[in-house]
Amino acid sequence: DTEVTQTPKHLVMGMTNKKSLKCEQHMGHRAMYWYKQKAKKPPELMFVYSYEKLSINESVPSRFSPECPNSSLLNLHLHALQPEDSALYLCASSQDKGAGLQPQHFGDGTRLSIL
Amino acid sequence: DAKTTQPNSMESNEEEPVHLPCNHSTISGTDYIHWYRQLPSQGPEYVIHGLTSNVNNRMASLAIAEDRKSSTLILHRATLRDAAVYYCILRGAPNTQGAQKLVFGQGTRLTINP
Numbered sequence: 001d002t003e004v005t006q007t008p009k010h011l012v013m014g015m016t017n018k019k020s021l022k023c024e025q026h027m028g029h030r031a032m033y034w035y036k037q038k039a040k041k042p043p044e045l046m047f048v049y050s051y052e053k054l055s056i057n058e059s060v061p062s063r064f065s066p067e068c069p070n071s072s073l074l075n076l077h078l079h080a081l082q083p084e085d086s087a088l089y090l091c092a093s094s095q096d097k098g099a100g101l102q103p104q105h106f107g108d109g110t111r112l113s114i115l
Numbered sequence: 116d117a118k119t120t121q122p123n124s125m126e127s128n129e130e131e132p133v134h135l136p137c138n139h140s141t142i143s144g145t146d147y148i149h150w151y152r153q154l155p156s157q158g159p160e161y162v163i164h165g166l167t168s169n170v171n172n173r174m175a176s177l178a179i180a181e182d183r184k185s186s187t188l189i190l191h192r193a194t195l196r197d198a199a200v201y202y203c204i205l206r207g208a209p210n211t212q213g214a215q216k217l218v219f220g221q222g223t224r225l226t227i228n229p
Binding site for chain 1: 147149156157158159160161164200202206209214215216217218219220221222
């Protein structure tokens with residue numbers, strides 16, 4: 001069992017829908033991350049939050065909108081997605097960079113399918 | 116981002132040691148070497164990391180070449196549960212933006228035969 005919880009585990013949505021992915025951790029970590037993983041490929045970083053502020057955006061299209069409402073929660077709002085956005089979306093957390101090279105703890109992901 | 120090179124796949128037998136190699140010839144002096152693995156249908160899992168000296172933990176050992184241009188992850192006694200994709204990743208020095216980023220390469224798919 002992972003300490004980073006992602007919901008839902010599976011999501012099917014149409015291209016005109018709006019949905020959100022949720023990630024929660026209670027380890028006191030102040031850095032949180034979103035990754036995207038296509039089938040048979042490695043994870044790719046999308047966003048990094050540090051102390052609830054967006055610190056890295058890897059040039060992700062605006063149809064993906066991250067939000068960090070508090071230190072335990074990370075959301076990814078989805079709107080007008082394309083079929084090529086179908087992938088596994090992984091959330092991770094770690095102690096903040098000031099604490100050194102702490103490992104990232106991953107959830108098991110949300111598998112997203114765009115019809 | 117510094118690049119790592121790993122074999123696409125490796126195979127080993129249960130209860131035998133496994134040595135997973137990684138080349139990182141462009142590593143900088145402040146880059147740390149991290150290993151993660153991803154079991155089927157799960158998110159990646161931290162395994163071990165090091166800078167210059169060899170490191171041991173309950174999961175594995177990390178052997179780092181003297182010139183730091185390569186490293187080897189050692190699983191001392193493989194089990195079926197160790198079948199996964201193993202990623203070797205370079206991370207920047209602490210308190211830098213590079214430290215926050217995990218840049219995954221293609222990894223090595225490890226198969227364990229019973």
